[in-house]
Structures are given as structure tokens and as C-alpha cells.
Amino acid sequence: MKNKILTGLFFLSIFLPLVSFSQITINDGEQVKIYNGSRVNVTGDALVESGGILIISGEMDVSGVFTNNDVTNSAAITITSNATETGSLIFASGTPAATVERYIPHTSAWNMVSPSTTDVSGQNFYDAAGGSSSWLTKFYEPTGTGQDLGAGWLYITKLDSVFTLGTGLLYWPAAADETVEFKGNLQDGDLTLSPLSYTSASHGFNLIGNPFSSALYWDGTWQKTSMEGTIWIWDGSNYQASPGDLATINIPVGQGFFVRATNTDAVIEIPAAKRVHNTQAFLKSSKNIISNEYNSLTIKAINNSYEDNVHISFGDNGT
Numbered sequence: 368m369k370n371k372i373l374t375g376l377f378f379l380s381i382f383l384p385l386v387s388f389s390q391i392t393i394n395d396g397e398q399v400k401i402y403n404g405s406r407v408n409v410t411g412d413a414l415v416e417s418g419g420i421l422i423i424s425g426e427m428d429v430s431g432v433f434t435n436n437d438v439t440n441s442a443a444i445t446i447t448s449n450a451t452e453t454g455s456l457i458f459a460s461g462t463p464a465a466t467v468e469r470y471i472p473h474t475s476a477w478n479m480v481s482p483s484t485t486d487v488s489g490q491n492f493y494d495a496a497g498g499s500s501s502w503l504t505k506f507y508e509p510t511g512t513g514q515d516l517g518a519g520w521l522y523i524t525k526l527d528s529v530f531t532l533g534t535g536l537l538y539w540p541a542a543a544d545e546t547v548e549f550k551g552n553l554q555d556g557d558l559t560l561s562p563l564s565y566t567s568a569s570h571g572f573n574l575i576g577n578p579f580s581s582a583l584y585w586d587g588t589w590q591k592t593s594m595e596g597t598i599w600i601w602d603g604s605n606y607q608a609s610p611g612d613l614a615t616i617n618i619p620v621g622q623g624f625f626v627r628a629t630n631t632d633a634v635i636e637i638p639a640a641k642r643v644h645n646t647q648a649f650l651k652s653s654k655n656i657i658s659n660e661y662n663s664l665t666i667k668a669i670n671n672s673y674e675d676n677v678h679i680s681f682g683d684n685g686t
Contacts, residue, residue: 423444505537577619601650
């Protein structure tokens with residue numbers, strides 16, 4: 368077992384299936400990249416000094432404190448994502464600034480997404496290639512009912528709309544696959560969402576998401592109050608329920624999913640202990656969902672048995 372990455376190293380690429388260190392320090396001018404298919408296990412602390420770069424395309428575990436000393440530079444630590452791979456990081460403690468990429472395919476149109484860092488806003492989605500022509504929506508529980516929950520979807524048109532960790536969103540890349548970059552601080556411990564929205568027995572659906580920099584294992588044992596014991600994720604063809612269609616499920620990085628409250632005191636705790644490294648592909652939605660946001664207009668034309676709809680949405684940043 369090596370003690371640490373030595374000072375003065377300019378560039379290190381890790382391709383091995385498993386490499387272990389007692390601690391890691393990446394100094395100014397040094398760059399370390401963990402490639403897809405490789406795994407780095409650090410039994411102690413990991414430190415990225417100001418001017419150091421860490422790129423994670425494979426898997427990394429840190430049993431101690433993970434620190435980015437360049438506290439405002441989220442680019443110092445990047446967890447990559449593309450069509451064939453998504454990096455994964457699990458660490459015991461610390462809230463390092465980092466960039467977490469989320470590759471989002473256009474093929475199935477709507478995608479349930481969720482921020483992987485703090486300080487995420489509509490701007491993060493707008494800044495993605497093609498993002499200025501894409502669509503972003505949130506779910507509004509009081510109006511979301513029926514099989515498709517159609518009336519609950521509201522378009523987000525303000526770039527300064529802030530989304531906290533655990534928030535679920537629905538995103539439609541405009542014309543091609545996109546990679547959204549979440550830039551902020553990583554979550555190291557349990558995340559409690561309280562209270563969840565509850566209007567009545569015919570409502571109660573809340574779109575939340577994986578707040579961590581790794582996949583998240585759902586087995587029905589998460590701590591919850593006044594909640595149904597099921598989650599729902601759209602896989603591109605159907606809603607997958609667990610328990611139900613699936614006994615357990617691995618929720619990818621940046622993935623949104625539905626839970627359902629049964630009372631006004633509904634609480635769910637997303638446990639850090641359920642973080643896992645897993646290659647589960649990003650699950651997505653192909654629903655053609657139309658919202659009823661206040662700054663939008665739907666025109667319906669009806670003639671005998673024929674009906675046509677035109678939906679117009681007015682964005683604050685449109686021209």
C-alpha cells in the first residue's frame with residue numbers, strides 16, 4: 368500500500384482495477400485522473416491543494432475526510448459523465464467544492480434529474496450545449512393527479528431559480544444529448560427532506576432525487592414518516608416501482624424519482640450509508656408532459672370530434 372501520491376508529480380493516470388492508498392495529497396500543478404474501469408480506495412484522508420486537479424471517470428472511495436483546499440474552485444474536482452461512463456465518488460466526511468457532470472440523452476425526451484451539488488440553478492441547465500433551447504420543469508404536488516400527473520408539471524423560466532439538494536426536476540434536451548454540470552459542494556451525510564408536500568389522498572406525489580456523487584441503493588429500508596413505502600422511476604417506457612416491479616433499485620447519479628406522502632407531516636431521509644458504486648444507466652422519461660405554469664398559454668381548438676392544442680411558454684430570458 369502506498370502512503371500517498373508524491374509531491375512533484377505532474378500527471379498521474381490510473382487504469383488499474385484497484386489501487387489503495389493510506390492517504391492522498393494532490394499538490395499545486397499536479398493532476399490525477401481515475402479512468403473508467405479503475406477504482407481508487409483511500410483508507411484515510413484525501414486532499415486536493417489549490418492548483419491541484421482530480422478527475423474521476425472511474426470509482427473512488429475515501430474513508431476519511433475529503434477536502435478541496437481551493438474552496439471556491441469546483442473545477443479542481445470533476446466527476447465526469449458521458450454516453451458510456453459516469454464517475455462515482457463515495458467519501459466519509461467533508462463538503463468539498465466539485466463539478467459533477469450528468470450526461471442526459473435526448474433520445475427519450477424528458478429526463479428526471481436532480482442536482483448533485485449545492486448552488487445549482489436554472490443557469491446550470493441553460494449553460495449546457497443547446498441548453499438555451501431546452502425545457503426544464505418542476506412538479507407541483509397540489510395539482511398533480513391522474514395516471515400521468517399531467518397537471519402538476521410547471522415550466523421553469525427563471526435562470527436564477529435555485530434547486531436544493533434532493534430536488535427532482537424534469538429536463539428535455541433541445542435537439543441533442545447534453546451534459547449538465549452541477550457546480551458546488553458535495554453532500555457527505557444523510558439528507559432529510561421535511562416536510563414533503565401533501566394536499567389530499569388523491570395527491571401526495573413528490574419528485575425528489577439522488578443528492579450524492581454516487582449511485583444510491585433503494586431497498587425500502589430508508590427512514591420515513593407518513594410515506595408510502597414505494598418509489599417510482601421512469602425507465603423510458605414505464606414507471607418502475609420498488610417494491611413492485613423491482614424489489615430493489617440502484618438510483619444513478621443525478622437521477623430524480625417519485626415518492627408519495629400520506630399526511631402533512633411526511634418526512635424521508637436519504638441515507639448516505641446507501642451510497643454505492645454502480646453502473647446502472649441513467650433512467651429517463653419519454654412522457655410528453657405539458658405544464659400549466661402561470662406565464663404560459665394553452666390554446667385549444669375543437670371542431671366536432673377533432674381537437675388540437677398549441678402550448679406557448681414565455682421565458683424570462685427569451686427574445
